[in-house]
């Protein structure tokens with residue numbers, strides 16, 4: 483599992499963690515960055531799913547797809563430009579083909595793209611770990627509850 487911690491100091495710490503032998507302290511010298519204590523008590527359930535944030539103990543984690551916004555914006559802009567250049571000409575079938583390819587790429591990213599769990603309270607991220615298919619996605623009401631705490 484890859485753990486990305488947002489430390490109170492504003493620094494980020496990225497550490498690879500072996501769930502079979504989880505560490506209780508990461509980022510300790512000589513590693514650069516902040517030192518973070520991890521509490522794995524009840525963090526992982528019997529099926530190996532992360533149910534609690536080992537950084538802050540929060541039980542509310544949401545699943546988020548990893549998608550680079552700049553890549554998505556570039557793909558949409560490229561498709562829009564190609565569609566505008568080809569529209570109105572004799573190559574209308576190419577416009578439909580370009581939009582179809584973009585739709586297939588978008589579906590592939592949505593379906594098979596990697597994802598991560600994110601803690602509502604501390605913002606730490608957990609990737610490259612098993613996540614149940616029905617794990618909750620981001621919820622505005624839950625996020626608002628932690629924003630005011």
Ligand SMILES: [Zn+2]
Pocket residue numbers: 535536537538539540601602603604605606
């Ligand atoms: Zn947390």
